[in-house]
Amino acid sequence: MIAIVEYGxxxxxxxxxxxxxxxxxxxxxxxPDILIRARKWIIPGVGNFKATxxxxxxxxxxxxxxxxxxxxxxxxxxxGLQWMFEGSAEAPGxxxxxxxxxxxxxxxxxxxxPHVGWDSIDRSGSSRLLxxxxxGSYLYFTHSxxxxxxxxxxxxxxxxxxxTAVAEWGNLFGVQFHPEKSGEVGLKILExxxxx
Numbered sequence: 001m002i003a004i005v006e007y008g009x010x011x012x013x014x015x016x017x018x019x020x021x022x023x024x025x026x027x028x029x030x031x032p033d034i035l036i037r038a039r040k041w042i043i044p045g046v047g048n049f050k051a052t053x054x055x056x057x058x059x060x061x062x063x064x065x066x067x068x069x070x071x072x073x074x075x076x077x078x079x080g081l082q083w084m085f086e087g088s089a090e091a092p093g094x095x096x097x098x099x100x101x102x103x104x105x106x107x108x109x110x111x112x113x114p115h116v117g118w119d120s121i122d123r124s125g126s127s128r129l130l131x132x133x134x135x136g137s138y139l140y141f142t143h144s145x146x147x148x149x150x151x152x153x154x155x156x157x158x159x160x161x162x163x164t165a166v167a168e169w170g171n172l173f174g175v176q177f178h179p180e181k182s183g184e185v186g187l188k189i190l191e192x193x194x195x196x
Contacts (some may be wrong), residue, residue, distance in 0.1 A: 001025050001026065001027060001037070001038045001039060002019060002024060002025070002026040002027075002038060002039065002040045002041070002042060002044045002194070003026070003027055003029055003034055003035050003038035003040070003041050003042070004016060004026055004027065004028045004029070004041075004059075005029070005030065005035070005041055005042065005043045005044075005055075005064070005080075006028050006029055006030040006054065007030060007043070007045070007051060007054045007055050007060070008045070008051040008054060009045030009046060009047040009051040009052075009079050010045065010046040010047055010048070011044050011045060011046040011077075011078070011178070011180075012028050012044055012118065014029065014044060014178075014180045014181060015044045015077070015180045017180070018179070018180035018186070018187060018190055019190065019194075021187060022141050022187060022190060022191055022194060023096045024194050026042075027118055028049045028114075030054070030060060032059045032060050032062075032063040034094060035060075035063050035064070035067070035142070036063060036067075036146070038070070039073070040065075040073040040074070040075070040193070040194070041064070041067065041072060041073070041074045041075070042074075042075045042076075042077065042080070042179075042193075043055070043064075043074065043075070043076045043077070043080035043083065044077040044078065044079075044080055045078055045080050045083075046078060046079060046080030046142070047079055047081065048090060049082060049083070049087075049088040049090040049091040049094060049096075049104070049145070050056065050091045050094065050129040051079065051095070052079065052082075052083040052091075052096065053094065055083055055112075056094070056095060056096075062181070064097075065097070068097065068099065068172055071169065071170055071171050073171040073173075073193065074171065074172050074173065074196045075129075075173045075174070075175070075190075075193045076172075076173070076174035076175070077175055077178060077179065077180070078142070078143055078175070078176060078177070078178060080120065080174065081147055081164070081167065081175055081176050082096065082099045082104045082145060082176075083096045083097055084096060084099050084100050084148055084167065085097075085099075085100045085101070085102055085103065085104055085146050085147055085148070086098045086100075086101060086102060086103055087103050087104070088095065088103060088104035088105075088145055089103060089104065089105050089106055089145065090104070090106065090144075090145050099152075099169055100147070100164075100167050100169070100174070101148075101150045101151065102147070102148035102149075102150050103148065104145045104146060104147050104148065104186075105145060105146060105148065105162060106144055106145050106146075107144060107145070107146060107159065108160060110160060111159060111160040112144055112164060112179075113144045114143055114144040115141050115142070115143055115144070115146075115159045116141065116142045116160065117140070117141065117142075118138045118139070118140055118141075119138065119139065119141050119157050119159065119177075120135075120136050120137060120139075120157065121133075121135065121136075121137055121139060121155045121156065121157050121165045121166065121177075122135045122136070122155060122156050122157070122158070122162075122165075123135045123152030123155045123169075124153060124154060124155060124156055125153070125154040125155075126154070127155065127166060127168050128168070128172045128173075128192060128196060129154075129166060129168055129175070129189060129192050129193060129196075130154065130155060130166060130189065130192070131192050132188055132192070133185060133188060135155075137167060137185050138181040138182075139165075139175075139177035139178070139179065139185060139186060140177055140178050140181040140182045140186070141157065141159075141176060141177045141178070142178065143176060146159070146163035146176070147163055147164040147174070147176055148163065148164060149163065149164055149170065150164060150167065152167045152168060152169045153165075153166070153167050154166050154167065154168045156173075158175070159163070163176065164176060165177060171196060173193060173196075175189070
């Protein structure tokens with residue numbers, strides 16, 4: 001069973017549908033006891049970084065942090081990836097998980113924001129999540145803030161400047177794009193996560 005973490009952000013139903021297409025059972029929950037019983041977790045999200053407050057506080061936050069430390073497979077999508085960094089300019093003073101170093105920043109005024117639509121990624125390292133996915137593959141993005149490059153970046157996208165499209169550390173994976181809205185390439189990425 002894969003638990004999709006409900007923490008107040010949007011875009012959960014499309015993740016469930018994508019997993020159903022792969023024949024995978026999932027449940028949307030904010031219940032820490034259900035999370036503990038699930039084999040894998042997905043932290044999706046569209047919205048303001050402030051929505052991640054419940055991931056930092058209380059029992060839900062403690063269960064997630066302990067799970068990450070213990071090597072539970074976790075996939076962060078869009079806002080879920082950004083939460084894996086130290087924080088975001090969108091919510092100054094709020095801390096993220098901090099596994100990946102750096103702060104997420106808003107795209108500069110020199111480019112249209114949000115960055116919406118299909119864009120390509122460039123692989124920059126080995127990745128279990130991107131097994132079978134080549135550089136130049138197109139995925140669907142929609143975001144106004146971008147994750148910085150860090151030592152755990154395994155793929156980038158360039159919009160005004162390169163940013164982290166995929167970060168990976170042990171069983172912790174994060175993607176800035178929406179695999180659940182990215183056709184067959186996105187489904188392959190979700191399948192790779194399911195096989196971890």
